[in-house]
Each structure stands twice: as C-alpha cells, then as structure tokens.
Amino acid sequence: MAADTRMRTVVYDDEITRAFSLATIIWGAVALLVGALVASQLSFWQANFGVEWLSFGRLRPLHTNAAIFAFVGNMMFAGIYYSTQRLLKARMANDMLSWVNFWGWQAIIVSAAATLPLGLTQGKEYAELIWPIDVAIAVVWVVFAVNFFWTIGKRNEPNLYVAIWFYIATIITIAVLHIVNSLALPTSFVHSYPIWAGVQDALVQWWYGHNAVAFFLTTPILGIMYYYLPKAAERPVYSYRLSVVHFWSLVFIYIWAGPHHLLYTALPDWAQTLGMIFSVMLWAPSWGGMLNGLLTLRGAWDKLRTDPVIKFFVVAVTFYGMATFEGPLLSIKSVSALGHYTDWIIGHVHGGALGWNGFMALGMLYWLVPRLWNTKLYSVKMAETHFWIATVGILMYVVSMWVSGVSQGLFWRALDADGFLKYPDFIEGLVASRAMYQMRLVGGLLYLLSYLLGAYNLFATIARGSKSTVEIQVPEKVKESKEGAGRLITSAPVIFSILIIVLSVLLGLANLLTSPLVLGLLCVAVAAAGLSFAAGRDRWARWHDLIEQNGLAFTVLVLVAIMVGGVVQIIPTVVISSKVPEQVAAYQNEVLPAGGEVDEALAESARWMQQPYSPLELAGRDVYIAEGCYTCHSQMIRPLRHEVLRYGDYSRLEESLLNHPFQWGSKRTGPDLARVGGKYPNLWHYQHFMDPRSTSPESNMPLYAWLKDQTVDFGEVKGRMQTLGKLGVPYTDTDYLNAEADGLSQGRLIAADLTIGSVELEPDSKLAALIAYVQRLGRGPQPIKATDVATGGE
Amino acid sequence: MFQEYFADSTLLTWPLVGLAVFVLAFIAVILYVAFGLSDADKRHHIASLPLDDDNGGAHR
Numbered sequence: 001m002a003a004d005t006r007m008r009t010v011v012y013d014d015e016i017t018r019a020f021s022l023a024t025i026i027w028g029a030v031a032l033l034v035g036a037l038v039a040s041q042l043s044f045w046q047a048n049f050g051v052e053w054l055s056f057g058r059l060r061p062l063h064t065n066a067a068i069f070a071f072v073g074n075m076m077f078a079g080i081y082y083s084t085q086r087l088l089k090a091r092m093a094n095d096m097l098s099w100v101n102f103w104g105w106q107a108i109i110v111s112a113a114a115t116l117p118l119g120l121t122q123g124k125e126y127a128e129l130i131w132p133i134d135v136a137i138a139v140v141w142v143v144f145a146v147n148f149f150w151t152i153g154k155r156n157e158p159n160l161y162v163a164i165w166f167y168i169a170t171i172i173t174i175a176v177l178h179i180v181n182s183l184a185l186p187t188s189f190v191h192s193y194p195i196w197a198g199v200q201d202a203l204v205q206w207w208y209g210h211n212a213v214a215f216f217l218t219t220p221i222l223g224i225m226y227y228y229l230p231k232a233a234e235r236p237v238y239s240y241r242l243s244v245v246h247f248w249s250l251v252f253i254y255i256w257a258g259p260h261h262l263l264y265t266a267l268p269d270w271a272q273t274l275g276m277i278f279s280v281m282l283w284a285p286s287w288g289g290m291l292n293g294l295l296t297l298r299g300a301w302d303k304l305r306t307d308p309v310i311k312f313f314v315v316a317v318t319f320y321g322m323a324t325f326e327g328p329l330l331s332i333k334s335v336s337a338l339g340h341y342t343d344w345i346i347g348h349v350h351g352g353a354l355g356w357n358g359f360m361a362l363g364m365l366y367w368l369v370p371r372l373w374n375t376k377l378y379s380v381k382m383a384e385t386h387f388w389i390a391t392v393g394i395l396m397y398v399v400s401m402w403v404s405g406v407s408q409g410l411f412w413r414a415l416d417a418d419g420f421l422k423y424p425d426f427i428e429g430l431v432a433s434r435a436m437y438q439m440r441l442v443g444g445l446l447y448l449l450s451y452l453l454g455a456y457n458l459f460a461t462i463a464r465g466s467k468s469t470v471e472i473q474v475p476e477k478v479k480e481s482k483e484g485a486g487r488l489i490t491s492a493p494v495i496f497s498i499l500i501i502v503l504s505v506l507l508g509l510a511n512l513l514t515s516p517l518v519l520g521l522l523c524v525a526v527a528a529a530g531l532s533f534a535a536g537r538d539r540w541a542r543w544h545d546l547i548e549q550n551g552l553a554f555t556v557l558v559l560v561a562i563m564v565g566g567v568v569q570i571i572p573t574v575v576i577s578s579k580v581p582e583q584v585a586a587y588q589n590e591v592l593p594a595g596g597e598v599d600e601a602l603a604e605s606a607r608w609m610q611q612p613y614s615p616l617e618l619a620g621r622d623v624y625i626a627e628g629c630y631t632c633h634s635q636m637i638r639p640l641r642h643e644v645l646r647y648g649d650y651s652r653l654e655e656s657l658l659n660h661p662f663q664w665g666s667k668r669t670g671p672d673l674a675r676v677g678g679k680y681p682n683l684w685h686y687q688h689f690m691d692p693r694s695t696s697p698e699s700n701m702p703l704y705a706w707l708k709d710q711t712v713d714f715g716e717v718k719g720r721m722q723t724l725g726k727l728g729v730p731y732t733d734t735d736y737l738n739a740e741a742d743g744l745s746q747g748r749l750i751a752a753d754l755t756i757g758s759v760e761l762e763p764d765s766k767l768a769a770l771i772a773y774v775q776r777l778g779r780g781p782q783p784i785k786a787t788d789v790a791t792g793g794e
Numbered sequence: 795m796f797q798e799y800f801a802d803s804t805l806l807t808w809p810l811v812g813l814a815v816f817v818l819a820f821i822a823v824i825l826y827v828a829f830g831l832s833d834a835d836k837r838h839h840i841a842s843l844p845l846d847d848d849n850g851g852a853h854r
Contacts, residue, residue, distance in 0.1 A: 083844070086844075087843055087844065157843065159839070159840050159843065161840060161843040161844065163844070226844075227844045228844075230841075230844045230845060231844055231845070234845070235845075236838065236841035236842045236844075236845060237841050237844075240831065240837045240840055240841040241827045241831050241837065244823065244826065244827050244831070245823060245824070245827055248819065248820075248823045249820070249823070252816060252819060252820075493822060497818050497822065500814065500818060501811065501814040501815060501818060504813070504814035505811050505814060533825075537829055538829075540825065540829070542830060543822070543826065543830075544822075544823075544826040544830050545830065560815070561815075561819065564811070564812045564815050564816065565812065567808060567812075568808045568809050568811075568812040571808060572808065
C-alpha cells in the first residue's frame with residue numbers, strides 16, 4: 001500500500017450480531033420444544049391435554065414457522081450481519097435500520113406464536129401467517145435489503161466474495177416469493193383469501209414452498225458456510241472457481257424445481273416433468289458445493305478431533321450432501337409415487353433442518369459467541385457432548401422416518417393376487433408406524449436435550465465474557481466507477497448474449513419458410529461471438545468482474561436468473577386455469593345450444609367443474625383450514641391404481657378451481673379426503689370429530705369436541721362469500737342475501753339427521769359446518785333445504 | 795385439451811426464452827471460470843477474503 005494512502009477507521013457493529021445470536025439460541029429452543037410436543041402427539045394423541053390451541057393441526061405450523069423463520073431466520077441474520085461487514089470492510093450502513101430489522105423480526109415471531117395456536121392461519125404450508133404479519137414481513141425484509149445493499153454501496157473492498165452473492169440471491173428471491181405467494185384479499189384484520197385458487201395456488205404455493213427451502217434454508221446458509229468454514233479451518237475455500245459455478249447453477253436451477261411437490265397431481269404434466277428434470281439437475285451444483293465445503297478442510301482434518309466447531313460444520317455439510325441427494329431422488333416420479341405423502345418426506349426435511357441448518361447454526365454460534373464476547377468457549381467438553389448426543393438424536397429421527405415412510409408407501413400400494421388392496425384399512429399403516437413414531441420422539445428429545453446443553457454452554461460463555469468492539473483501518477474509499485454499468489451494458493458478451501437470446505426465440509416461433517433465415521442469422525451471431533471472443537479473450541473474461549464490482553448489475557442478473565424459472569411455470573398455469581372455466585362455460589352456454597360440435601375434452605371438463613360451496617360448507621371449510629386439517633389429510637387422489645382403489649376416481653384440475661386456498665395437502669397421517677363426501681353418514685362424522693377412537697379405534701387424531709360449542713357467524717360468512725365473489729367464485733347477489741338463511745337451513749338438515757343417533761347439535765355450530773364441508777368433498781351441491789332433500793338434492 | 799391449448803399458444807415463447815437464457819448463462823459462467831479466473835493470484839486473493847478481514851483489527 002502506498003505510504004501516502006489516507007486511512008480511516010471502520011468500527012464494526014457487532015451489537016446487532018450479538019442480539020441476533022441470542023435470539024437464535026432462545027428461539028431454537030422454542031422451535032425444538034414445540035417440535036417435541038407435536039411429535040409426542042403423533043405417538044400419544046392425549047398430549048394436547050384437550051386444549052384446542054395445543055392441537056396438532058395448530059401447533060405443527062407453529063413448529064415449522066418457528067424452526068424456519070425464528071431459529072434459522074435469526075441465525076441467518078446473525079451470520080450475515082457479522083460476515084457482511086467483514087467481507088465488505090464496512091460497518092452496516094445504518095444502525096437504526098439494523099435494529100428495525102431485529103425488533104421487527106422478533107415482533108413478527110411473537111405475533112406468529114400468538115396467532116397460529118388460535119387457529120388464525122392462511123392454510124398454506126410455511127406461509128400460514130395472517131396477512132397483517134405478511135405485510136410486516138415484507139416491510140422488515142425491505143428494511144434489511146436497503147441496509148444490506150446500502151452497505152454494499154459504501155464498501156471498502158472492491159471484490160464481492162461469493163458469500164455476499166448468496167446473500168444477495170437470498171434477499172432478492174425471498175422478497176419475490178413472499179410477495180407473490182402472499183397476494184390475498186382480506187375479509188377482516190385476521191382473515192383473507194389468496195387471490196390464487198386451485199391449481200394456480202398449488203403451483204404458486206410450492207414454487208414458494210420449495211424455494212423458501214432453497215433461498216431461506218439453503219442459499220444464506222451456503223453463504224455462511226463459505227465464510228465461516230474457511231475461518232474455522234483457517235484456510236481459503238478449496239476452489240473459488242467451483243464456488244462461482246456452484247452459485248450460478250444453484251440460483252438458476254433451484255427456482256424451477258417447485259413442481260416436484262406436485263407429481264402425479266392435477267398439475268399439468270408438462271410442469272411436473274419440468275420440475276422433476278430440474279430437481280435431478282440440482283444434484284450436480286449441490287454436490288459441487290458440498291465437496292467444495294468438505295475439501296476446504298484439506299490439510300486441516302486433524303482439527304476434526306479437537307475442534308467442536310469443525311465437527312458441527314463437517315456433519316452439517318455432510319447432511320447438506322445427503323439431503324440434496326435425497327431431494328432429487330424423491331423428485332423422480334416413480335420414487336415420488338412411493339414416498340410422497342409419507343414420513344419419508346418428514347425424514348428428508350428434518351435431515352435438512354436439524355442436520356444441515358441446525359448443525360451449521362450451532363457450529364457458527366460456537367465459533368461466533370466467544371469472539372463476540374471476547375472470551376473462550378465455556379466448555380469444549382460440553383460442546384463435544386452436545387455434538388454426539390445431537391448426532392445420535394438426528395440419526396434416530398431420520399432413520400425412523402425413512403423406515404416408517406417407506407413402509408407406509410409399500411403398505412398403501414400393496415395389492416393382493418387379484419389386484420385389490422391388501423391393506424384396505426388406512427389405519428393398518430398407521431399402527432405399523434407407531435414404533436417408528438416413538439423412536440422419532442426419542443431422537444427428537446435427544447436433539448432437544450443436546451440443544452439445551454449447548455444453550456447453557458453458550459450462555460455460560462457469554463456470562464464470563466465481555467462485549468468488545470472491533471475496528472480496522474481501511475484506505476479512504478474510492479468511489480465506484482459509474483462507467484462500470486455503462487461498460488457492462490455495451491460490452492461484447494452482453495450484446496451477443498441478447499442477440500442470441502432474441503434469435504433463439506425467433507427460431508422457436510418461426511414457421512417452415514422463415515426458420516432457415518433465422519437459423520442462418522443465429523449461426524452468424526454465434527460465429528461472430530466466437531470471433532469476438534477469440535480476438536478479445538481478456539475483455540470477454542472480464543464481464544463477470546464488471547458485474548461483481550457493480551452491486552446493482554449483479555442484483556439485476558440474479559433477479560433475471562430467479563425470475564426465468566418462475567415466469568415460465570407460473571404464467572402458463574395461471575392463464576390456462578383461468579381459461580378453462582371460460583371455455584367450458586362458452587361451450588355449455590353457446591356452442592351446445594347452437595347445435596355445435598360435441599367437444600369431448602370440454603364435455604369432460606364440464607362434468608368435473610367445481611360449483612361454489614354453500615354458506616355452511618364455506619364456514620366448515622374455514623374451520624378445516626383453521627384447525628390445520630391439511631397437515632394430516634390430503635385432498636388429491638393421484639392417478640395410481642392403489643389410490644383409485646382406496647379413495648375413488650383420481651382428482652381432476654377442474655374440481656378445485658374455486659378453492660381459495662387449495663387444500664391438496666402434502667402428508668397423509670390420515671387418509672385422503674378428496675372424495676370422502678357421502679362415504680359415511682353425518683352421525684359417523686359427528687362421532688369421529690367428538691372422539692376419533694369411537695369410529696377408528698387406533699387413530700391418533702385429536703378430539704375436536706370444542707367445535708360443538710362454537711357458533712358460526714353467518715354475517716361474517718356472507719362477507720367472506722362476497723370476497724370470494726370478487727376473486728371470481730360465481731356467487732350471486734341472491735346467494736349473499738340468503739347466506740344466513742341457507743346456512744341455518746342446511747345446518748338444521750344435518751342436526752335433524754343426527755337425531756337418529758339421539759345426538760343434539762346446534763345447526764349453526766362449527767361442528768355442523770365442518771360436517772357439511774366434509775360431506776361436500778368430491779360431490780356437487782348438497783341439499784340445503786328440506787325440499788331439496790325431497791327432490792333429490794343434487 | 796391442455797396440449798392443444800399449448801400448441802396454439804404464444805405462451806410457448808416463455809420456455810424458449812428460459813432455455814436460451816439458461817444455456818447462455820451457463821456458457822458465460824464456464825467461460826468466466828475458465829478464462830476470467832485463470833489468474834491464480836487473483837483467485838487466491840478473493841478466496842482469502844474471509845481470512846484477512848480482522849487483520850490489524852483492534853478489540854476495545
């Protein structure tokens with residue numbers, strides 16, 4: 001450095017990292033505790049103690065949200081705030097924004113913990129939080145983004161290390177996913193309906209759900225791995241080149257993989273195939289990243305014996321490799337046919353959450369906390385003990401879920417010599433899984449126990465340390481060259497890339513006559529690009545440097561990368577599922593009356609087209625969502641022989657086009673309910689909800705007796721129908737006007753039917769509404785008046 | 795019905811754009827990694843950024 005270079009002092013803001021680290025330790029314990037409680041409820045249904053806000057369907061979303069957003073979220077912020085300042089050699093741009101981020105995030109977590117047990121939910125997995133909390137998340141995330149990008153703008157290190165790239169991808173992608181998936185029309189301060197419905201909602205939800213895993217639980221943690229693993233190993237990352245390929249391929253490919261959650265469903269087949277192919281492609285970059293992480297320890301493997309931080313990191317990266325092997329495997333359609341809806345998915349998710357995220361978090365905290373409090377770890381031995389108990393616990397957890405999941409898959413599909421179900425009673429599979437559920441509970445408790453030991457160790461470390469402030473000297477900042485962006489846009493790689501993209505698209509759209517011309521132009525463009533590259537290899541190779549040094553250009557490129565996959569999948573699905581009802585209606589109302597040609601495809605669509613719910617059924621559906629029934633029951637029969645034999649005809653896209661939100665589900669602890677309507681009498685459902693063991697002796701379903709004493713507010717139901725009307729559900733003014741009368745009338749029919757079992761039920765009770773809803777599933781409109789019954793109803 | 799819908803739809807443009815962007819991006823990244831990062835000193839400097847962040851830093 002030249003002697004006359006003016007230096008200035010940068011003081012890092014580590015107070016914010018300390019706050020997020022403490023929050024991580026506390027919320028991690030809460031998430032694991034709730035997880036242990038819901039795991040115990042699956043083994044012992046009594047473990048909700050008869051309290052409605054402790055029931056499985058309400059606590060499971062609390063567990064997942066706490067694990068993802070509270071535990072990993074706070075860990076992610078702690079890791080990012082610490083590493084970003086050091087990698088950019090700059091203090092965070094604005095302390096106040098950092099603290100708005102911190103307290104805003106904690107307020108969101110507390111709000112989630114207060115609302116989810118009350119049954120206030122949107123009924124979409126990992127996106128359950130009610131709309132005001134969604135708005136708060138968006139605001140806090142923008143605050144974080146502004147602070148982060150502002151810090152990039154005032155950085156004192158020209159190069160952006162690969163960890164920063166992963167953070168940028170996280171911030172941009174989560175913002176896009178959260179906003180698109182949360183678009184909803186409120187009906188009150190605590191309730192809303194998503195603007196998406198049926199297959200649209202399914203695709204958008206799993207585009208969000210899968211990429212929440214990708215860009216909240218993976219990319220920021222990979223950024224953390226690329227920073228903290230080299231720090232702990234005291235050597236640079238194994239291959240910087242590999243990290244570049246890892247980043248771009250992961251960002252490009254991940255976003256396409258969402259439809260693998262919907263294989264064999266009513267999602268159009270092209271989207272399923274796309275999701276499967278891109279999921280399999282993910283193998284390569286994921287394992288590239290895993291190997292890059294593990295090989296960073298080259299020459300430092302001896303530390304594995306003595307350093308608990310390295311131990312946690314190595315196991316975390318190994319679990320990353322295992323989960324990213326298992327994920328693509330499960331995304332292959334034939335494997336998904338076996339594994340989907342089973343506990344195998346639960347094992348896969350926990351391998352990622354406890355193994356990859358949990359161990360990365362704890363490795364990072366064991367490295368970070370002593371440095372943040374300027375002391376040594378309280379007890380290395382205790383950390384070692386923590387590591388081994390947690391490792392045993394997690395292995396017990398995932399192995400039990402693998403065994404249980406594969407068993408369930410085989411159980412459900414087993415056919416006898418005549419081609420019929422060998423185990424027609426669903427409960428047989430559940431009974432067979434019971435021992436594995438108990439083993440899972442023990443594994444989970446071990447993990448929780450070890451975590452509490454770790455938390456004690458970290459708090460003891462904090463207690464004997466003292467807060468310190470780190471300051472460094474950096475040269476006076478040189479303003480970022482404004483020429484960078486201009487040079488980037490007019491550079492040969494960018495110009496040729498745009499030209500080739502345009503010509504490729506034109507080639508796809510060209511007809512037989514024009515395609516030779518377009519193909520010729522494309523060949524010329526490719527040849528010209530090749531010549532330009534040969535003539536100026538260095539200039540071509542510098543394009544990434546230009547992007548890397550220009551934060552805005554880099555961010556825009558990441559945005560393009562993640563938008564491509566989403567746009568390609570979502571726009572056609574949204575357009576097509578909006579067009580289907582229009583085409584069917586036009587066919588029925590115009591083509592057929594005019595003596596037009598019979599269209600078999602449209603006639604088939606018309607046969608399955610969903611009709612709106614009655615007021616009581618809609619109220620029951622809202623109860624179904626509030627109680628989190630979708631956490632154990634699917635409403636999607638796949639076109640597989642054993643499913644059709646067990647549940648009835650396979651589900652069509654048209655059957656759920658009016659469902660805001662969709663309720664296809666992702667797990668079958670209980671059976672599929674898509675065609676349960678009419679399968680059992682009302683009295684059976686009443687008894688089942690009051691005491692599931694009275695109709696299914698081995699069931700682990702909670703009681704829902706409290707629904708008998710809670711009443712439906714039909715004024716509220718009317719408002720909800722009007723909101724759905726705005727979203728395209730074909731309710732009429734007469735429907736709104738008669739909402740209360742029709743609701744009560746249908747409730748009276750159910751109540752009257754129950755008297756055969758000497759049961760008294762108020763017609764406006766939530767239990768009557770829930771019975772009305774489940775009886776509607778898989779069927780057309782049901783009788784709502786006594787005269788309807790007399791004339792045959794539907 | 796859905797296949798026919800796509801056959802007559804300009805929506806097919808989107809997958810084509812996606813494919814083109816996807817392929818070009820990968821070619822570009824490979825070119826950068828192969829040629830832009832051919833300088834070992836430069837690679838070592840960037841890869842070592844996590845290691846030199848607190849160098850000369852003072853705790854107070």
